[in-house]
Amino acid sequence: MKTTCIIVEDIQIAADFLRKFCEKSELIEVKGHFLNAEDALQFLDESKVDLIFLDIEMPGASGFELLDRLTYTPRIVLTTSKTEYAFDAFQYNVNDYLKKPFTYKRFLEAIQKIQGITPGQPAPAAVIPTSTATDMEFLFIKAEDKLIKLKKDDILFLESMRDYVKFVTAGKSYVTYSTLKNMEEKLTDPNFLKVHRSYIVNITKIEDIRGNTIYVHGSQIPVGKAHKDELVGRLNIL
Amino acid sequence: MQNAPSSKFVFNGSLNAAFLDELFEGDTTYAETVFEDFLRDLPGYWKRVEAAYQSRNLHELRTCVHTCKTLFGYVGFTDLQEFCQQFEDSCVSQSPEKLTMDYNILSLKKENAQHIIENEYSRLKVFNAEHE
Numbered sequence: 001m002k003t004t005c006i007i008v009e010d011i012q013i014a015a016d017f018l019r020k021f022c023e024k025s026e027l028i029e030v031k032g033h034f035l036n037a038e039d040a041l042q043f044l045d046e047s048k049v050d051l052i053f054l055d056i057e058m059p060g061a062s063g064f065e066l067l068d069r070l071t072y073t074p075r076i077v078l079t080t081s082k083t084e085y086a087f088d089a090f091q092y093n094v095n096d097y098l099k100k101p102f103t104y105k106r107f108l109e110a111i112q113k114i115q116g117i118t119p120g121q122p123a124p125a126a127v128i129p130t131s132t133a134t135d136m137e138f139l140f141i142k143a144e145d146k147l148i149k150l151k152k153d154d155i156l157f158l159e160s161m162r163d164y165v166k167f168v169t170a171g172k173s174y175v176t177y178s179t180l181k182n183m184e185e186k187l188t189d190p191n192f193l194k195v196h197r198s199y200i201v202n203i204t205k206i207e208d209i210r211g212n213t214i215y216v217h218g219s220q221i222p223v224g225k226a227h228k229d230e231l232v233g234r235l236n237i238l
Numbered sequence: 239m240q241n242a243p244s245s246k247f248v249f250n251g252s253l254n255a256a257f258l259d260e261l262f263e264g265d266t267t268y269a270e271t272v273f274e275d276f277l278r279d280l281p282g283y284w285k286r287v288e289a290a291y292q293s294r295n296l297h298e299l300r301t302c303v304h305t306c307k308t309l310f311g312y313v314g315f316t317d318l319q320e321f322c323q324q325f326e327d328s329c330v331s332q333s334p335e336k337l338t339m340d341y342n343i344l345s346l347k348k349e350n351a352q353h354i355i356e357n358e359y360s361r362l363k364v365f366n367a368e369h370e
Contacts, residue, residue: 011305013275013312020268057304081308081319101311103260 002029003115005051008040008066009033009079010058014100018053018079021107028111037061041069049074051114054094056080067092068163068179075114088142093186139187141167143174150174152191156205156216158183160198170217195231196224203234247365252354253314261312266369270362273355276313283309284348291341300329306348313355318347 005028009015015033022028031049034040036058044052052074056063063078076094078085079102089097096110140147150167159166160180167174184194194200195214199221207215212228214221223231247266249255262269283305290299307322321344328340 011308012279013272014308016275017272017312057301059301081304081311082323100308101261103257104263105260 003027003051003075003111004029004031004049005053006031006040006043006049007033007053008037008058008063009053009055010035011055014055014079017101018107021104024104025108025111027115035059037063037066037069041066044070044072048072051075051077051095053077053079053098056082056085064088064092067094068182073185077110077114141174141176143167143176148174152189152202153204155192155202156219157202157221158187158192158200168219190234193227193231193234195227196222203231206235209235245369247362249314250354250358253358254316255314257316258314261314266362267366270359270366272312273359273362276309276355277352277359280306280309280348280352294334296329296337300326303329303344310351313351313358315351318351321347 005022007015007018007030009018019030019033022030028051031047032040032043034043038060040052052066054063054066054076056078057080061069063080067076076092077096077098078089078094079098079100081100085097095114098106098110137153138149138151140149142148150169154169156168156170158180159168161175163177163179164175165178165180165183167176180194180198180200184200187200191202191204192200193203201214201216201221205216207217209215209223212223214223246264247269249258258269262272283302287299287302287306290296290302303322303325307319307326310318310322325340325344328337332340
């Protein structure tokens with residue numbers, strides 16, 4: 001079965017090339033081409049595809065904004081003419097990054113790489129790498145114009161700030177451009193639990209719980225009704 | 239004795255021929271289409287560049303030049319792509335005087351590029367007609 005995709009690209013020549021490459025490969029079925037992120041999101045609200053070829057700089061919302069607003073996690077290949085986005089691509093954990101204009105050979109490499117990946121693995125997020133993020137004792141976040149290494153065990157909780165997320169440690173807080181939803185998908189470490197629509201807490205750092213409030217290192221974190229049962233189930237209550 | 243027409247199209251020396259050969263993989267019919275599309279699309283994008291420059295909207299100017307840069311890439315203007323990238327950077331960091339100078343250079347380069355592609359498009363049409 002062919003991999004289904006959409007092309008999000010505001011430059012017609014670039015989109016035509018991609019469509020041609022997809023047809024030539026006989027591996028990819030193009031379900032649509034959108035000139036901007038908004039139209040693509042509207043389509044993606046109603047239809048699912050396996051893969052998105054995504055331009056970054058487009059009129060209106062950028063490709064990264066589209067990634068932030070996705071409600072599921074298809075495979076992503078960024079297509080851009082700027083190498084400087086490679087850094088962000090890395091952070092968003094996209095599957096590949098094609099610098100325009102690219103050749104069929106390079107396109108095919110990206111497709112073969114994608115088709116070698118187990119479906120459902122990649123996810124857009126501002127935390128580094130894939131499965132290793134679960135296994136490693138640390139992670140990197142983009143904050144203060146650099147990648148900052150945080151030991152998972154140092155993180156007390158994460159707080160949503162609309163399009164940003166605050167990582168709170170005992171000594172310092174770091175704000176990164178992402179959403180709590182993305183963080184929730186990436187932080188699959190069992191010690192991190194979403195306890196409220198605006199908070200993910202490191203349950204090993206909880207000092208006490210009073211009513212619907214968690215106390216962590218001097219901070220008070222509300223517990224949402226929808227999350228209370230799961231929280232109680234995860235605590236080692238004797 | 240007349241030479242038989244070459245079966246390989248040789249791109250203008252101003253273009254990155256090696257890259258174009260790899261991009262089109264000998265499909266000169268598609269190259270003709272792309273060059274035609276370039277000539278169709280560039281004037282519209284360039285109008286937006288001019289409008290942004292006249293209104294001193296540097297953010298818009300940068301975005302529009304970025305688009306043109308991508309277009310230039312598909313017809314093999316690697317050098318011009320680099321200049322566009324420098325111009326994009328200038329929109330953020332340079333003084334208005336330097337930007338004016340760079341804009342004038344970019345306009346000349348764009349004009350020159352357009353003429354080259356017009357010629358290449360004509361040559362491709364002839365070549366493809368001969369090799370149908």
